[in-house]
Amino acid sequence: MTIRRWLFYALLLTALVLSLRVAERHTWQVDVTANRINSVSAAAAHALDSLPASLEIDVYVPDLAVQRAEIDRLLAPYRAHHTDTRLRFIDPVARPDLARAAGVDRHGELHLRSGEREEIVGRPSTAAIDAALNRLALSGERWIVALRGHGEAEPDASPNGIGRYVEAVEARGYRVVSLDPRQLERFPDNTALVLVAAPTQAYETHSQALLAAYLDAGGALLWLAADTLPPLGDASSALGLLPGYVVDAAAARYGLDAPDNAIVDTYPDALGSALASHSVIHRARPLHWDGDDGWRLAGTLASSAQSWNETGELRGRIARDPESGERSGPHDVGLLLQRVDGDRPARVAVVTGTGFIANGQLGLGANLGLAVALTNWLSGNDRLAAPEPAPDLELTWSPQTGAALAILSIAILPAAYLAAGLWRRARRRRP
Amino acid sequence: MIARIARHEWHRQRAGLTFWLLLAAGQMTVAWLAFAQLEAFADIAPRLKAGGATLGATDLVVMPTFNSLLLVLLLGTPLLAMGSIAGEAHSGRLALWLASPLSASRIIVGKVLGLWLGLLPLVASASVTLAALGIGVALDPARLALAVAAMLIVSLWLAAVTVWLSSLFDRPAAALTASYAVLLFLWLLDTFSGDATSWRTWALLPHVQPMLRGLLRAQDLTYFAATALTALLLTMRGLDRRRGRA
Structure with missing residues (x-):
């Protein structure tokens, strides 16, 4: 009897160990997460x-x-x-x-x-x-040359700096270097992209010639336009700014109080399919592009249909005034341009505003994704998508809803359970 | 008959204050932790978003709270289970069960299911609380569903293991002590051993964490099924031996 008993335990233990070993060696798994976080990114x-x-x-x-x-x-x-x-x-x-x-x-x-x-x-x-x-x-060049010396945003951690953008693109394999164009004869050979982050002063002749030569050689330029526009050679006259700033009523839908935020929620195919959310371009200027034989318009970033170019003060109650030349939207606040000829045609992206890649704005909507997608398109690495940020990074309920839910689940529910238990006990003890 | 025994066990649980205290304390603990973590998350969410973080509220709030729910279940189940067989033996009612024409397998499966029914309100209440966070945050529904399924599986497994441990003793206190010793050992086992050691196979957390990460793996399901089945067979064997002695 004892032998049979021990045999039972031994066989049971053996079966348990074997089943666990077999399951470990010949396993299958299903990744049910929406972002496929357990698979290769x-x-x-x-x-x-x-x-x-x-x-x-x-x-x-x-x-x-x-x-x-x-x-x-x-x-x-x-x-x-x-x-x-x-x-x-x-x-x-x-x-x-x-x-x-x-x-x-x-x-x-x-x-x-x-x-x-x-x-x-x-x-x-x-x-x-x-x-x-x-x-x-990454194909070919890897440097992003950020220009300095004309009041451009610095790669630091200040709200108007672009330190977070630099961190984001460097994590994706680029290297960002800051150079003064007045001290350069030409851009380094491994320059993937030149970044001009909202200069406050106009570029002098030497810097303009440097950029024009770089684009003639098939370079790529990301120009954040506060007031100035990139030198496009003969096509410079085709590109211009309309008066005023873009005011977008759609901004209120996303909880933005300031009216001077242009909302972009559709993106050109050139930027890939990873951008699913809206982007916010602060103090955007409306652009106009008259077309030029040497350049092809690869895509636009446009504000919503509820926007207009406000030429007056951005204070108090504002409304569109057609007599002041204010036109209803959508307005182009960004353009993607590509040279028509050449083995390696130049690419230029112009985005207006004070810098949607600035530290203080990069966290708004899909601004980070847009910045990375533009960087990839300009540097010819279109296929390289950015890692998708988590979809649950935003709390959308009101403080009242949150507080009500917290009180219900932390206090009311436990109290109700306890009361039910005490009531049942009291009922059982009743004669 | 199994359903009748399970229902009887479930009614026995509800009649005691322990069940309600556990439910209230468990719900309060889980909700408190969830909202405390949500508050901390709300503070850092803008920075996470600016940095394009791949971890959101599901990873930083919901899943850690499910982990806390697991600990609550681990500490609460032995309290409910200690009476299931050890309590019956201590009060002398086990002799009545053994004298009945019911097979040991029916008695044990009924008791395990009854205990599981006693754990379900806590799992359901905590899961609804965590799912309600979805009102304010875009949670991953498939991942949430897998985490709830993991809690259901673990609670059934806990019921099987603690009923087995309860069957080894005639005193509820001894069953409770043994349950805490075994379960906490399994809970901590992976921290004693490295990633590639064979001991890790037996640890509890390495089989729960993948499900909380949204990964359904055959080896985790096998772990819970095989160990729970072994516990059931050992309990039946033990009850048959008691019956033979009687």
């Missing part, structure tokens, strides 16, 4: 699909099972997505010659190679690998 998937050659990953880690298993698990989704991936573990202790030749600084380093390009990930993590893959996939 959209940005990494695009980067992997855009790689010029097969992907080789060398992992410099000692022969420690746990560390290697962790890295293997981290890389599993990437390898599953990009089957043309070769993974090699190299023990820097056993093969110091290989580690020295590769310039390995620390254990656990990842060296990602595709064709001639190589990226190194010092501390492996999903974000670091995604950024490295983005850099590997």
Whole structure:
């Protein structure tokens, strides 16, 4: 009897252990999240699909099972997505010659190679690998040259600075450098894009000639226009500003009190399909583009139909006055232009306003996504989508609704449960 | 007959004040934590948005609160379960159950389901509270549904394991102590061991966290099904042995 009993326990334990082992080795999984956060990110998937050659990953880690298993698990989704991936573990202790030749600084380093390009990930993590893959996939130049010296927004953390934009694009594989055009003879060869962030002073002849030559050579320019417009050579006269600032009644729908916020909620195909929300362009100026044979209009960013160009004071109660030349919207507040000729046609994006990529405005609506999409389009990396921000970053209920819900669930419900329990007990004790 | 035993067990739970205290305290704890975390989230949300963060309210408020609900269930279930068999043995009513013509499997499955019914109001109340946050934040509904399903699965698993532990003792206090020891050990097991150690297979959290992250995995479902089934078989075996001795 005792043997049968122990046999039962032994068989039960064996069956339990085996079932758990089999389930671990031959598992399946379903990612039910809307953003597919448990799968390879959209940005990494695009980067992997855009790689010029097969992907080789060398992992410099000692022969420690746990560390290697962790890295293997981290890389599993990437390898599953990009089957043309070769993974090699190299023990820097056993093969110091290989580690020295590769310039390995620390254990656990990842060296990602595709064709001639190589990226190194010092501390492996999903974000670091995604950024490295983005850099590997980026075609050609990688620098964003932010011009300075004419009152442009600085890459700092002040509300009017563009420090957050710089962080966002650098996380996606670009490098931002700040240069004064008066001290340059030409832009660096690896310039992917020149950024002119709302200059307050006009560019002198040398700087204008520098930009014109850069565009003639097929360059890309992101121009945030407060009052000045980019030099487009012969086509400069085709581009102009209408009087006044864009006032958009649609801003109230998104909880914006100030009337001088243009709401953009449809985007040109050139910017991809990742932009699902509205963007906010503060103190936007209405643009007009008369067309030019040398340039093609690749898309526009327009305010809502409820907007107009207000030429009067933006104070108190305002209304459109047609007699002052105020025209009803939609108004173009941004233009995407591309040269018609050339092997590598120049691209220019003009967005009016005081800088929708400024730190104080980048968090409004889909401004960050718009900034990254424009950057990608201008630098010719259209296929590289930005990682999608979480959809649940905004609290939309009123403080009263929140307070009512909190009181109901923290106080009223527990009190009701307790009262029900006490009432039942009292009823049971009643003779 | 299983349904009748489950209903009897459920009525027994509702008749005691412990059930209502647990429900009230559990609801208050979960709601308090949810709104405290929501307040902290509201403070940092503009910065998260400006930085294009990939973690939102679902990750930073709702799922951590489901994790807290799991701890409440872990601490509350043994309180309800200690009476299911150990309590019956202590009061002498177990002899009546054993003398009945009912099979051990029916008694045990009925008791486990009855205990599970006793846990469902807390799971439902807390889940509705967390789902109500969806009025103000665009929560991921599929992920929320999987998290609720995870709580239902874990509560059924807790019922099976604690009824088994209750069947090993004749005193409710001993069953309660053993349940806390085993469940807290399983809760903490993954913090003692690394990611790749075999012990991790037995830990509770590595099988719950993926579901809270929105990942439904066969190995997690197998873990709960296999261990709960083992607990049921061991309880039936134990009851049969008691019956043999009687």
